[in-house]
Amino acid sequence: MPRILVCYKWVLDEQDIKINRDNLSLDTSKAKYKIGEYDRNAIEEGVLLAEKLGGSVDVLTFGTAAVKQSLKDVLSRGPEKAYFIGDPLAEKADASVTAAVLAAAIRKIGPYDIILCAEGSTDEYNQQVAPRLAKMLDIPAVTFVNKLSLEGNQVQAARKLGDCTEVLHVEGAAVVSVMPEINKPRIPSLKQVLAAAKKPSEELKLTDLQLDEKALTPKVIKLSIRGFVMNRKNIIHKELSQTDNVAKLVAELAKEGVY
Amino acid sequence: MQGIWIYSEDSTIAKQLLTAGLNLKEAMNQPLGVITLDAGQAKSLIDSGADKVVVLKGENNWPESYAEAIGKFAVQEETGVLLVGGTLRGKDLAAKVAVSLDAALVTDAQSIKAANGSLETTRLMYGGLAVCTEQVSLPAVLTVPPSNFEEAKPVEGRKGETSTIDVSEFDQRISVNEVCPIVRQGVDITTAGKIVCVGRGISQKEDLKIAEELAQAMGAEIACTRGIAEDYHWLPEERYIGISGQKVKPEVYISIGVSGQVQHVAGIRDSKIIVAIDSNEKAPIFEAADYGIVGDLYEVVPMLTAALGKK
Ligand SMILES: Cc1cc2nc3c(=O)[nH]c(=O)nc-3n(C[C@H](O)[C@H](O)[C@H](O)COP(=O)(O)OP(=O)(O)OC[C@H]3O[C@@H](n4cnc5c(N)ncnc54)[C@H](O)[C@@H]3O)c2cc1C
Numbered sequence: 001m002p003r004i005l006v007c008y009k010w011v012l013d014e015q016d017i018k019i020n021r022d023n024l025s026l027d028t029s030k031a032k033y034k035i036g037e038y039d040r041n042a043i044e045e046g047v048l049l050a051e052k053l054g055g056s057v058d059v060l061t062f063g064t065a066a067v068k069q070s071l072k073d074v075l076s077r078g079p080e081k082a083y084f085i086g087d088p089l090a091e092k093a094d095a096s097v098t099a100a101v102l103a104a105a106i107r108k109i110g111p112y113d114i115i116l117c118a119e120g121s122t123d124e125y126n127q128q129v130a131p132r133l134a135k136m137l138d139i140p141a142v143t144f145v146n147k148l149s150l151e152g153n154q155v156q157a158a159r160k161l162g163d164c165t166e167v168l169h170v171e172g173a174a175v176v177s178v179m180p181e182i183n184k185p186r187i188p189s190l191k192q193v194l195a196a197a198k199k200p201s202e203e204l205k206l207t208d209l210q211l212d213e214k215a216l217t218p219k220v221i222k223l224s225i226r227g228f229v230m231n232r233k234n235i236i237h238k239e240l241s242q243t244d245n246v247a248k249l250v251a252e253l254a255k256e257g258v259y
Numbered sequence: 260m261q262g263i264w265i266y267s268e269d270s271t272i273a274k275q276l277l278t279a280g281l282n283l284k285e286a287m288n289q290p291l292g293v294i295t296l297d298a299g300q301a302k303s304l305i306d307s308g309a310d311k312v313v314v315l316k317g318e319n320n321w322p323e324s325y326a327e328a329i330g331k332f333a334v335q336e337e338t339g340v341l342l343v344g345g346t347l348r349g350k351d352l353a354a355k356v357a358v359s360l361d362a363a364l365v366t367d368a369q370s371i372k373a374a375n376g377s378l379e380t381t382r383l384m385y386g387g388l389a390v391c392t393e394q395v396s397l398p399a400v401l402t403v404p405p406s407n408f409e410e411a412k413p414v415e416g417r418k419g420e421t422s423t424i425d426v427s428e429f430d431q432r433i434s435v436n437e438v439c440p441i442v443r444q445g446v447d448i449t450t451a452g453k454i455v456c457v458g459r460g461i462s463q464k465e466d467l468k469i470a471e472e473l474a475q476a477m478g479a480e481i482a483c484t485r486g487i488a489e490d491y492h493w494l495p496e497e498r499y500i501g502i503s504g505q506k507v508k509p510e511v512y513i514s515i516g517v518s519g520q521v522q523h524v525a526g527i528r529d530s531k532i533i534v535a536i537d538s539n540e541k542a543p544i545f546e547a548a549d550y551g552i553v554g555d556l557y558e559v560v561p562m563l564t565a566a567l568g569k570k
Contacts, residue, residue, distance in 0.1 A: 015520065
């Protein structure tokens with residue numbers, strides 16, 4: 001029976017981030033955290049595999065101290081145990097640091113037969129942690145997967161790559177990154193939410209992961225993040241009479257010369 | 260650190276990257292080379308500006324399986340910068356090569372410049388909500404989205420050297436089968452002058468007709484949000500607009516039943532006029548719109564079609 005691990009990221013909900021119009025800085029003061037959108041597909045896929053084949057699903061995350069808040073949410077989605085690394089270093093970590101930390105953690109808590117990641121995280125969307133992890137763990141990477149199955153010791157995965165589709169077969173363990181269309185994540189039931197509180201979680205300390213200074217030094221440093229603003233006319237018709245609204249819009253389109 | 264290298268499994272993209280590579284070459288005063296799987300392209304890559312072309316020759320047809328060989332080569336050459344075409348295959352390979360090189364990797368770099376022994380790049384974050392400027396230490400691997408740069412202009416008779424590396428070691432644990440090209444049909448919405456975009460406000464596939472009639476009255480192409488293509492499969496994938504889909508730049512874009520989340524809006528920013536029809540007055544699409552109507556699309560769209568059709 002397979003041992004399955006899913007990696008996820010606790011991200012700021014981009015829908016709550018506002019842009020300060022005066023200096024284009026981001027206002028994240030009202031933003032709540034969430035499990036990355038696509039990470040939910042990865043978690044669901046792990047749970048689906050375990051439902052079908054038996055086996056176990058663990059989850060692993062690296063973040064700041066805030067990741068602790070994610071544990072109940074993630075465990076309510078079906079996994080049995082959560083491992084987390086909560087360290088201020090995560091604030092500045094680039095994908096090379098994140099992958100190094102996750103790989104070191106997996107060496108400690110593994111081995112796993114299959115390690116699932118999302119195609120990319122909702123905030124950074126770097127799309128590189130899964131293939132980096134695979135290379136670091138010296139197992140094959142199967143990226144951008146939209147159909148997945150496990151048979152005995154073999155991973156079977158279909159990929160869609162813009163101009164073609166293909167099916168991969170991998171002998172032995174693999175790191176798999178999934179596309180959002182692979183499944184529809186379930187909304188946790190009340191029962192699952194309650195059960196989550198009793199499930200185990202374990203904190204791993206960065207200092208116990210035996211990573212050297214170099215592996216923990218980001219190679220990409222953020223100099224600035226500026227909101228993208230569009231200046232649009234924002235002429236919105238909300239009269240009760242749609243006849244009037246449509247007439248106004250048609251006149252405007254004519255005036256713009258697009259109709 | 261030295262040497263600027265380019266790799267893409269797609270030679271058209273490699274030639275686009277040569278444009279970025281030639282700029283870096285000038286700023287960093289380093290030679291510029293291309294790693295390719297396609298020996299037949301060596302001459303035209305040199306014409307387009309490569310000082311060197313290295314052809315990887317092997318029995319394996321799966322481009323990703325050359326990551327190991329490219330990684331080894333990049334280390335041996337003490338590569339300073341490696342630009343990789345940002346297809347999904349390219350992104351997979353770039354991450355593995357970045358590990359071999361113990362290098363930074365920036366995904367979907369939009370602009371690239373050399374600055375004080377490192378690079379400065381920009382890319383989108385939070386689904387397109389923000390632009391992030393980053394300082395990237397060398398060695399650096401960057402993936403660059405296709406069509407981000409124009410192809411470098413070929414100059415007939417440019418000089419450069421070509422060499423071949425035989426690749427014989429491949430990961431035996433992986434086998435690839437059932438490779439099927441996806442046949443694209445219909446128009447390219449990225450060049451359409453008018454677009455009618457449908458979102459999940461449309462409640463069933465049959466109702467796409469409402470949008471098609473509007474499109475016909477306007478002479479527009481139909482496009483959609485991600486969910487319509489990827490979840491419902493009502494329209495082909497190449498019709499969806501957004502950060503992970505197509506970027507469009509029509510004279511006029513009209514959305515119907517599209518909420519306007521940032522990941523979608525990132526693909527319509529270059530539209531000249533944006534028009535939105537949505538029943539939710541608070542839908543973010545209205546902030547991105549020049550004109551809009553708050554209302555039920557099932558009522559408003561047929562009226563608009565009739566009004567436009569009359570003219
Ligand atoms: C990493 C990431 C990448 C993504 N990339 C993309 C991308 O490239 N492209 C993309 O499109 N999305 C993308 N998304 C998804 C995106 O966040 C939104 O979920 C999606 O765009 C919403 O699609 P929608 O507007 O069709 O649906 P919804 O958000 O469900 O909106 C439907 C709208 O229809 C309106 N409506 C309902 N009924 C009616 C009616 N009768 N009349 C009028 N209006 C009605 C509603 O008020 C609502 O505003 C991405 C998401 C993530 C996390």
